[in-house]
Amino acid sequence: MDIKEVEGLTAQALSELAGAADGTALEGLRVKYLGRNGLLPALMQGLKDVPAADKPALGLALNRFKTDVTAAVKERKAALEAGTRPALEAGFDYSLPGRWPRQGRLHPITQLIDRTSAIFRRMGFVVADGPDIETEYYNFDALNTPPDHVSRDLGDTFYLPGGLLLRTQTSAVQARYMEQRQPPVRIVCPGRCYRRDTTDATHSANFHQIEGLYVDAKVSLADLKSDIDHFARELMGPAVKSRFRAHFFPFTEPSVEVDFSCHMCGGTGCRVCKQSGWIEIMGAGMVDPNVFQMAGYDPENVTGYAFGMGIERLAMILFGIDDIRRLYENDVRYLAQF
Amino acid sequence: MKIPLSWLKEYVDFEDTVEGLADKLTFSGVEVEGIERLGGGVPGVVVGEVLGIEKHPNADKLTLCRVNFGGPAEMTVVCGAPNVAVGGKYPFAPLGVALPCGITIEKRKVRGVFSEGMLCAEDELGISDHHEGLMVLDAAWAPGTPLAEVLGPPETVIEVEITPNRPDCLSLLGLAREVAALYGTKVKVPDTTLAESPPAVEKATSVVVEDLTDCPRYTARILQDVKVGSSPDWMKRRLEAAGIRAINNIVDITNYVMLECGQPLHAFDQKLLAEGRIVVRHPKPGEKILTLDGVERALEPQMLVIADAQKPLAIAGVMGGEHSGINESTTDVLLESANFRPASVRATSKKLGMLSDASYRFSRGVDSELAEFGSRRAAKLICELAGAKVLKGVVDVRSEPRKPQTVVCRPARLEALLGLSATPEDIASLFESLELKVRRHSPEAIEVEVPSFRGDLTREADLIEEYARIYGLKKLPPVRPMATIVPGADDKPAQAQARLRAVLAGLGLQQIMNYSFLADRLLDLFDKDGAPARVRLANPLTAEHTVMRDALLPQMAETIGLNVSRQVSEAAFFETGRIFRLGPDGRPSEEDHVAIGLFGPVGRTGLDRFRAVDEQEMFLWIKGLWEQAAAALNLRAVKLRPADRPWSAPGRGMEIVVDGAAVGWLGLLKAEIAKEWRIHEPVGLLEAGAKPLVKDIATIHGLTPLPSYPSIRRDAALIMGLDVRHERVLEVARAAAPPELEKIELFDIYQGKNLGPGRKSMAYAFTYRSPRGTLTDEQANGFQQLVNAALKAQLPAEIREG
Known part of the structure; x- marks a missing residue:
């Protein structure tokens, strides 16, 4: 036995395999060459009679014989099967409806809370929470709302027996959080709020807000602007910008209203932004010194910013929802689209 | 609040477009909610009168109108408006006129008939978006009168929303101060010099204020020989553009001055006042008043009324009474310019469900120093426009005036809070543009005296806000956003x-x-x-x-x-x-x-x-x-x-x-x-x-090692009563089985006639495994026999082994 002989046998085997007409013939050839009593074991057996010097080369040749023939068997088998498949499975219909248990979905409001929270988390904020039922102190007093402010009216706020109320803003969480911790504070508070509004296409007596608060030794209005700019880009798209308009809130000074440039038209004016190119998104400002004082912080040593926005409003803008009531109607055919 | 621009320009100069102004105001905190253009007309468009209407021969929805527009001949016009009527007067665009909507009127055929001009709707004239029909003009206008004459001179009105902290901006002068600060110009305050006549006012009337807390100030002037009549056109136009109906010259002047400076005023016919004098007091039990809106209202003790020697005349700061107001025969006017406590006015206004321009302003707070200015200004106008003479002096009852507030702003603090740097000189000069008097300024601190009309400025933060909004929020320097980790804060x-x-x-x-x-x-x-x-x-x-x-x-x-x-x-x-x-x-x-x-x-x-x-x-x-x-x-x-x-x-x-x-x-x-x-x-x-x-959401309860030896399975079908529950099967099997029993799985339930009524078959797979070695068939059989015996006896069940 020498290398030439082995190579000749390899060529012969490959040629026979290529000609195998069906599975039976192929199996016969496999047994003939690779089977327990086939050619390969016989040749391996013969290797022990070969001179030591020739052994490595011949061993390699026999190995090549084995791998080549094995691969050829596999290849021919696949080819034969591919050719016969349609005949074997005539009833197969790939177009039948697929079967797998359904996947559920989160409510669009939850989706937006998660999305906004995720952006702020990446910026180092943590999510904080507080009760829906609040005291006048946390909902109003601690936020520097004057005792006779209109927002405290029975016409605007839902009251409960015992001087309690349903929080009208998630800012109430800020006051609670600051009371329990020393600065720095960097939180967002998503949550449910209530206002005594007659429900219509754009108002809901029960709604959600997300509130942010950052307090540290040196936080400025310019920091607020750059952080909000970042949030605007992350939420609405890389081209979206924010702008500040001076405004008034009891709990911040200075106070601003924040517009985002319209994500639909890029600021040129369209139906979504009512032709203005800008959409009002949130209220914000620098935390009023009185709010710090009530929380037990020294306004001489810390500054901070706060912002808040309505989730339903954001959902309507981002998802193109025309009527806020759809969000609480819970028709599965509507919700499943988000 | 509606601000006619030509009126605003009387008090302040600024070089900008109305859009530019709106932008500056909006960003500095006075939100402009709308811009409206009034009057003006379109060159060439005149009043046209429709003399006759016929059906268009070739179109159902069109008519042929004969129009007199003051020209030498009548014109035939094809019209499609639903509201055209014979005798009606409408804006008419004769041939050759170019309309703001882009149409130039030419003689042309519409469905085979020549149209010689056009009757116009508001949108075609650029007046509004209204396109429901032709713009209907008053029947009194003669055909041919230019539309510009009908609509009056052009006026631009901006509507602004004033935040609750800025009651001083509920007036043209207040807004003019904002504009002056934004454009670096000065406010022109109207003249209030009076040519007073004897006798002194004290001879003619007196004022008693019983509650100086609810009424910190009450001033009264007396004007005599007043001729009540209609106001001049310029005043009527301004009032109407601002959204207030003109009534007569005296009432109009009180409204005009309120809009001008923010001081609500009230004019009484002094001859209708018992003893001709004023008492400011709380109502007596059972007192009622018929207010100007024709409703009789029951008064409550905590409310405040303006009364004469006998009866209530007006609800303080809310609304006047029907029986003491200015009428055609009024000759002597007592002019009230007073100040009322905001919370008191708000409560009364709410309780009675009455909202007026006066109550709106008093609820938010009016500068008590304004009372005298408003009174002088109105008196001057009444003298000029109603031929009156004003008695010498003013009755002025007031509580102690508030001392001027001083507030300090430190540039370092301003920089920390806003994130922008400003020199003390920049800060001082910006404050001065807002009419804050700079008492002293050093690199460390700027002390200002706050004018009485800016009661909202009490703290350093308030001044810093003033700086930010006038300097311009658009000019905040860009900062790189930074993620900041707060140690120890988590949101698990x-x-x-x-x-x-x-x-x-x-x-x-x-x-x-x-x-x-x-x-x-x-x-x-x-x-x-x-x-x-x-x-x-x-x-x-x-x-x-x-x-x-x-x-x-x-x-x-x-x-x-x-x-x-x-x-x-x-x-x-x-x-x-x-x-x-x-x-x-x-x-x-x-x-x-x-x-x-x-x-x-x-x-x-x-x-x-x-x-x-x-x-x-x-x-x-x-x-x-x-x-x-x-x-x-x-x-x-x-x-x-x-x-x-x-x-x-x-x-x-x-x-x-x-x-x-x-x-x-x-x-x-x-x-x-x-x-x-x-x-x-x-x-x-x-x-x-x-x-x-969620308590264990982050818990791993300890890991079980993977088995080293194979398992072995035995099946058994249990035929038993329908009342035997799965959990009972598990209970009995587990109790009887050795520790090698790894799991029990139900794989079939069957009920059928061949089992007999009330019976079912439940088939279970029992898996056994030992941690010490591979189980033999004999061992598994032994385990299963134990289980089967227990099931058979205790359920009871008949068992078919698999």
């Missing part, structure tokens, strides 16, 4: 709740969201006994929303009902939300809950979904869903105990127990309740506290 509870929602959605449930309040009726359906502990709204808005929910399931069932009524054939929902209850101490508490609702063939895939769902199957789905959720949430030691709820079908309710504590319930909805929404198929429900479900 929020993450756990998010994980819970993700698990439930992953199990195929759609999240829903219902209101936190609802009506008792729905809650009662599910648990009547819970009613006393419910948290009630003290001031509900509607009868639908009166009480806080004490459970999530009622709305869950209602939501399923809504979907069923809309032909939705299956629903798998979850809701996470808060429930509210009164504790034993009567204080409300709240708790996060989770609810699940299933309806229809939700647990099946493919064509199986078209078979009806029975109670057993629905029950197994809600139970299986719970088991899956519990596993995904890493809960161990989870048990279900049979326990019916008021809402569950008898024998179909289970209590959920985690680590020995009851955390919720699951089961099937009672048919009587399901009927409410015409649901006639099984509904699976679950409600539990959310906190106990």
Whole structure:
């Protein structure tokens, strides 16, 4: 036995395999060459009679014989099967409806809370929470709302027996959080709020807000602007910008209203932004010194910013929802689209 | 508030377009909500009178109108407006006129008939978006009168929204001060020099103020020989552009001056006043007043009235009375310019449901130093426009005037708060542009005296805000946003709740969201006994929303009902939300809950979904869903105990127990309740506290090593009574089996005639494994015999081995 002989046998085997007409013939050839009593074991057996010097080369040749023939068997088998498949499975219909248990979905409001929270988390904020039922102190007093402010009216706020109320803003969480911790504070508070509004296409007596608060030794209005700019880009798209308009809130000074440039038209004016190119998104400002004082912080040593926005409003803008009531109607055919 | 621009320009100069002005005001805190253009007309457009109308021969919706427009001949015009009428007067564009909408009028055929001009709608004239029909003009105008004459001179009106902290801006002068600061110009204050005549006012009247807290200041001037008549056109036009109806010169002047400087004024006919004098007091019991709007109002003791020697004349700061006002025969006017406590006016105005321009301003606060200015200004105008003479001096009753406030602003603080740097000189000069008097300034501090009209500026932060908004918020320097980690702050509870929602959605449930309040009726359906502990709204808005929910399931069932009524054939929902209850101490508490609702063939895939769902199957789905959720949430030691709820079908309710504590319930909805929404198929429900479900969310309970030896399986079919439950089989088998029994799996249930009535066959696979070596067939057979013997004797059951 020498290398030439082995190579000749390899060529012969490959040629026979290529000609195998069906599975039976192929199996016969496999047994003939690779089977327990086939050619390969016989040749391996013969290797022990070969001179030591020739052994490595011949061993390699026999190995090549084995791998080549094995691969050829596999290849021919696949080819034969591919050719016969349609005949074997005539009833197969790939177009039948697929079967797998359904996947559920989160409510669009939850989706937006998660999305906004995720952006702020990446910026180092943590999510904080507080009760829906609040005291006048946390909902109003601690936020520097004057005792006779209109927002405290029975016409605007839902009251409960015992001087309690349903929080009208998630800012109430800020006051609670600051009371329990020393600065720095960097939180967002998503949550449910209530206002005594007659429900219509754009108002809901029960709604959600997300509130942010950052307090540290040196936080400025310019920091607020750059952080909000970042949030605007992350939420609405890389081209979206924010702008500040001076405004008034009891709990911040200075106070601003924040517009985002319209994500639909890029600021040129369209139906979504009512032709203005800008959409009002949130209220914000620098935390009023009185709010710090009530929380037990020294306004001489810390500054901070706060912002808040309505989730339903954001959902309507981002998802193109025309009527806020759809969000609480819970028709599965509507919700499943988000 | 509506601001006619030509009027504003009387008090301040600025070089800008109206849009530019609107932009500057809006960004500095006075939001411009709209810009409206009035008057002006279109060159060439005149009044046209329609003399006759005929049908267009070739078009149903068109008419042929003969129009007289003051020209030498009548014109025939094709018109499509629905509101055209014979004798009507409309804007008419003759041939050759170019309209703002882009049309130039030419003689041309419309459906075969020549049209010689055009009758116009408002949008075609660029007056508004209105296109419902022709613009109808007053019948008094002669045909041919230029439209510009009809509409008056052009005027631009901006509508502004003033925030509650800036009552000083509820006037043209206040706004002019803002404009002056924004454009670096000066306010031109109107002249108030009076040519007074004897005798002194004190001879003619007197004022007593009984409550100087509610009325810190009351001034009265007397004007005699007043000729009441109509105001000049320029004044009427300005008032109307600002949204106030012109009445007569005296009332108009009080309104004009209020708009001009912000001081509400009231003019009394002094001859109608008992003893001709004023008493400011609280009403006596039972006193009433007929107000200017013709309504008789009962007065309450805490309100404040302006009275004469006998009777109330006006409700202070809210509205005047019917019987003391200016009328055609008035000759002597007592001019009130006063100040009232904001909270008092607000309360009275609210109580009576009366809102006036005066009460709006007083509620927000009027500068008490303004009373004298407003009075002088109005008196001067009454002298000029109503031929009156003003008596010498003024009766001025007041509490101690407030001392001028001084506030300090430190540039370093300003820089820290705003993130922009400014020199002390820049800051001082900006403050001066707002009419704040700079008392002293150094690199460390700028001290200013705040004018009386800026009562909102009491602290350093207020001054810093002034700087920011006038300097320009658009000019804040860009800063790189920085993520800042606060050591020790985490939000694991929020993450756990998010994980819970993700698990439930992953199990195929759609999240829903219902209101936190609802009506008792729905809650009662599910648990009547819970009613006393419910948290009630003290001031509900509607009868639908009166009480806080004490459970999530009622709305869950209602939501399923809504979907069923809309032909939705299956629903798998979850809701996470808060429930509210009164504790034993009567204080409300709240708790996060989770609810699940299933309806229809939700647990099946493919064509199986078209078979009806029975109670057993629905029950197994809600139970299986719970088991899956519990596993995904890493809960161990989870048990279900049979326990019916008021809402569950008898024998179909289970209590959920985690680590020995009851955390919720699951089961099937009672048919009587399901009927409410015409649901006639099984509904699976679950409600539990959310906190106990997420307690192990981040726990790994210790790992079990993978087995080293193979297992061996033995099957057995048990034929037994229908009343023997699966759990009993497990119990008996486990008790009898050696520790090598690894698991028991049910793989078939069968009921059939061949088994006989009341019998069933349940087939189980028993898996055995030893940690010490491979089990032999003989060993496995031995184990199974032990199990079989126990099952046979204790269930009892007949056994067919597999």
